[in-house]
Structure formats: C-alpha cells, structure tokens
Amino acid sequence: MLDEPRFDDADLHERVTIGDVAERAGVSIATVSRVVNSRYGVAPATFEKVKAVIDDLGYESSLIARSLRSQRTHVIGVLVADIEPFSAEVLKGAANALRGGDYELVVYSGGHGGDHVGWERRYVSRLSGTLTDGTVLVTPTVAEVSLNQPVVAVDPQSSESAFPTFASQNYEGALTATRHLIELGHRRIGFLGGRRDLESARLREQGYRDALHEAGIEFDAELVLEGGFKEATAAGPARQLLALADRPSAVFAANDLSAIQTMRTAQELGLRVPDDLSVIGFDNVPESALTHPPLTTVDQSIQALGFEAVRTLIALIEQPALRREPPSHVSMPTKLVVRQSTAAPRAATA
Amino acid sequence: MLDEPRFDDADLHERVTIGDVAERAGVSIATVSRVVNSRYGVAPATFEKVKAVIDDLGYESSLIARSLRSQRTHVIGVLVADIEPFSAEVLKGAANALRGGDYELVVYSGGHGGDHVGWERRYVSRLSGTLTDGTVLVTPTVAEVSLNQPVVAVDPQSSESAFPTFASQNYEGALTATRHLIELGHRRIGFLGGRRDLESARLREQGYRDALHEAGIEFDAELVLEGGFKEATAAGPARQLLALADRPSAVFAANDLSAIQTMRTAQELGLRVPDDLSVIGFDNVPESALTHPPLTTVDQSIQALGFEAVRTLIALIEQPALRREPPSHVSMPTKLVVRQSTAAPRAATA
DNA sequence: AACGTTCTCGACAACGATTGCAAGCTGTTC
C-alpha cells in the first residue's frame, strides 16, 4: 500500500468497492452482490446487516464493472452531431420516453473537430455492446453501422436503412409549404436546401419541385441553393439568393434555422418580411415562434420522433426476437403553422 | 457454443474482441493491446500484420473494459439537469475546449422523473472513477459530492464549494440591469427570481435590491417572486406580477427564459413591450435576440464558462498535484446588451 | 437418531482489456 505515491488523498477518497462492503460486513462479495440486486437466497438478518453497511459506506456499484460482466446496462445512448435546436428537441422527447422506466440516457455529442463519419463509427463501435444496451442515431452521417446491439435512427440518410427509422412526412410537408406560398400568389419561390446526405433534405426539395410543377411554374435551378441546415452555413446561400437580379418574392427554407438566417439576411439587406419577402421554414422548433416576425413553418413533432425512437429501441432490446423482423420505418404527419412571415407578394405575379 | 438460444444472429454480429484479433493474427492479446495503444516493443512486421487484421475485422477496443483496468478513460462527463438553452450553450463551450485534445465528451441528462438530488448523487458516484476521468456539473442541485475524481461546477450552489466553480459576475450584472431600468425612469420594478438554491439566483436578487437601495427606491416584497428559471415555472409568477393592482412598469427577470415568458404573458394580457412594460433578462442566450421585440439582457458568456470549466478540469486530471491546492472560483465579467424590450415608462414616475 | 430438504452463503470463473515480468530469440563480442 505504500508503494504508490498518493497525490490524491487531498480530498479524493478511494472508491468504495463491493469488496470493502463485504469485508466490513463480514460476508463474501457474492452475498453483497445479491443484496445489491435484491436477489433471493439471503437471510433477512444478513440482508439488513449488509444493507446497513452499504448505506454507511455510501456504496454504489460500478456501472462499468457491472456492464462488463452482465451485458445489460440499462443505459441507452443517443448520438448527436451537435447540440442545436433540432437535436435538443429529440433529446427531450427521448428523455420523456424514459420517464418511469428503468433506463437511463447518455448523450454523445460529437461536433468537436473534423471527420464526422469516422467519429460516429468509432463511437458506436466502442460503446455498443459495452456501455449501452442500444443507440439512437440523430441525423446520422453514416447509413450503415455494423454492430452488436439494436440501433434506430431519427432523420436518417435513407429510410431503406437496415435499422428502424423515424422521420416526418417530409415530402408532404414540403408540398404543403410550397403550395401555401403559391396560394398566396407567389410564383418566383426560392429554395434553401439542407444537407443532401439526409433523406429529409432530399424529400423536402422534391416536395418543393412537385408543388411548383403541379402549379405549372417552371423550375429555375438558379433559385435552389444548399444551405446545410445550420445558421452559419445558410448565411452565404441566403445572401446569394436575395442578391439575384430577379429576386424571389418568397423563400422556402428547408429547416427553421435556415429560415431564421434568411430573415436575418433579408433584414440586413433592408428587406421587410413579409412585405418584401415571404419566408417559410420547416421543423417548428421553439425558436421559430420567437422570431420577428414569428415564422410560418411546417410543424413536425420532433419530440415525438425522439419519443417513438426510444420506445422502439427499448422494445428491440427487451424482445430480441423482434430483431428478426424487417425494420419499421415510421413517418409522422406534419402540419402547416401559419404565422406572420408569409403574405401575398407586393405586386401579384411579376 | 450451442447451449444458448441465438436470437440475435439476424444481423447482429458478436462484438469483435481483442481475443478475436489475436487469434486471427496469430499473436497474443498482449501484443494486440500494444499495437492498439501504439506502444514500443513491437516488431514492425508484427505491427503491420496486426494492424491489418484490426482494420479487417473493424475492431475497436471496449471503452468499458479499458477503463476498468487502467483508470484513465480520456472521457469527461457533463451532468446537466435538462437540455435547455443555458446548458446547451455550456455544452457548446465544453465541446470547444476539447477540440484538438484527446478527450471525449459524454453528457448525462437527468430530468426524467422526480428526485434530482438522488439522481445526481447516483450518477456521479456510479460513473466516477470508472467511466469518466472527471465531471462537470451544470447548475447542480447538490453542493457537495464525495468522490474519487476531479469535479468542477458551472453556475454552482455556492462558490464556497470544495471544487472549482465557474460563474459570471451575477451581482454586478444584476446591479447593471436594474440601474439601466432606473436610469430609464422606472421606479416600480418587479423581480422574477430564479432557483433559490443557486448562488447565481441569490446574487442577482441581491444586485436588484442594492440597485434599488442606492437609488433610494423602497423595496416592495410584493414585487419579488420566484420564477424557477424555466418557462413553465415562470408563467404563473409572471402573470401574478402583471396582475397587481399597482402594476410594475418594468420587470427584471433573473434569466432570459423567464424574461421571454414575461413578455409572452404581457402580450397575452394586451400589454405592449416596451411601451407598457419594460422587460430585461439575464444570460443573453441566442434565443433572446429572436424575441419580439428583441430582448434587452445581461450578457454572460456561457460558452466561456463551459470552456474554462473543461480546461480546468483537464488540468486537474493531468496534474494530480493541483488537487491539493484550494479550488479556484472563477467569476467572468458580464455586459449589458440593450435591445428593444426596455424603454422609458409611459408616464415618468408614478 | 438418521435421513432428506431447503436455505444460506462462499469459492471461483468469467467479462475484455492493460501491464509488469520473464522467457525466447537474435546477434555481437571476446
């Protein structure tokens, strides 16, 4: 015991292990383990005695050691690229799904530095099978991961995926959003797209195109730019869109963050929303109700996506037989929320 | 191998362990371990051979097993009660501090169900010393935790804490905010406080009181209510404040979320901000720039708090000798950000 | 009093990695 330098006894006590409890209670570690997990086969007197020592010493079993031994950890992991409004909503929904159950949540947030794909792979494969019982991927950059535990994805790359996916009816929502603008009288409508690797982004663009088509409006490639789903990445394209000689009278941004950035850019350019420019978003994140003017957007119940994803994941964990079945691909309805960022164009039809 | 029912070979392969790699490469597990950790003493030829097998099999070492054996995990944990704007900002700052370093971040989010104190204790004690090398507590509900690894706190219960703490100059900021209202001509100023167990909330109230005092305005207990720092919990008190017979002409809300809720409530009651009611917040979360009208608030660099907390934590982890020194209590400057939710009262001085 | 059950509890082998130590192999030097 004296062979190690002990810097750390300043105020860090050594961790209390099951062995300490056993020694102090005068029983074997096996018995302590049984008490901790309240298993049968321990005499009431022993049980009480051990329990007292546990309380006394403040012992908590090590999650690590426990999960190394018995594969179940009762922890589910959520992998997000970044903490932004969308993922924050998913997390809230996920947390709600856990209420009352006996699972806990850990969130791995990447976002620090470079290579997303590598990062995801590494995380999933390092943690799966050991720390977590299952994983929820949020807007993943990988389509497939090979691993030994259940996985589900929210807002996936593709709903053809091998694991269950949860998304909104992105196509229908985009159709509705674009139709809303068309009904207001807009004919020159810009589209600020999202990350093309996500199915949601592709479907929203398709909805936009089809709505134009059915209204007999010719598609103009100049009006479609990729905004990357984040404020920082949307700024440039938004500016570019609004700087066009023949400026659109309305912009459909593929998510709220892009829409908010579009409004900000418009205001910087001296354009008034919605008088000079209508803007519509997608997501209905809480922030969208706070903008000036409040943003018209397509509501998708993001929390519900997180909620359902976790529910399904837990079912998959607890009923291994389910894993043999083909994965479900849930698509939740969307709803147009008309606020004040959209209006009829100033001069109807250019 | 045939004694277990194998539901799971549908598409879940067994985890690849170090043993599998060793067997396939025809070396011992010790050698594989050395290759994985790129230690000295492995012949170049062997190194390459093993590396090829690792790539081939897609092996990643188990974080769990690794950390059980060698105490260092290179993972730092962040414990948050909830994912809300404040904690989300802290997380971003924390993630930034990790950029380029060789640490990773896991976030434990509680918030699902009941007993916060118990939850924090359990988490910290179960994870400490095993999964994480250190922990950042964000707005903790416990003042002290006894454990065997470094801990720092952001927005703590008390800056007398035994571990390092990171907060803004809450008192000074609150003083400035209240003075701003007084300078505009307000004399009847409401205060919508925060969670009293947090030092930040107490200091902000003290700043409010002292600013009134120095201006010779008598303190009126009726104008001070506790709003709990969240939108849901602030709604009732905000309504109560604005329903007073002798309604305040301005409200200082102890954080932005409460301020936003106050504005919302005011608008529901038909009051215009800032004409009928001035509102000032605290935090300067991103959302505060989006409100209608944009919120005047006290800026604290929340990301910087997260950033510095992580920096300090890492130093503590890597230099155990530092742990003997008394903990530092960092207090970061604040800045008034005047936007459009504050103005002179309609009829100056009642 | 002898025997069979049931109950309680401890020994011990995993789980998947890291690491100190010693053994094997080469190659050098006298």
Add this chain to the structure above:
DNA sequence: GAACAGCTTGCAATCGTTGTCGAGAACGTT
C-alpha cells in the same frame, strides 16, 4: 563457442462485478 545484451513476445495478474455450483447448516420427517 560461450556469455551477454537487446528486442520481441507471451504469461498471468488485475480491475469490480455477476452468476454458477457446491458445501454446509438448519430444519422437518419418520
């Protein structure tokens, strides 16, 4: 050609738990 040094590699202990198995105690039955 023997002794030794230096590399490379494997053996085995260890981390804190859980789960299996069997030993012994306690009790009831005849």
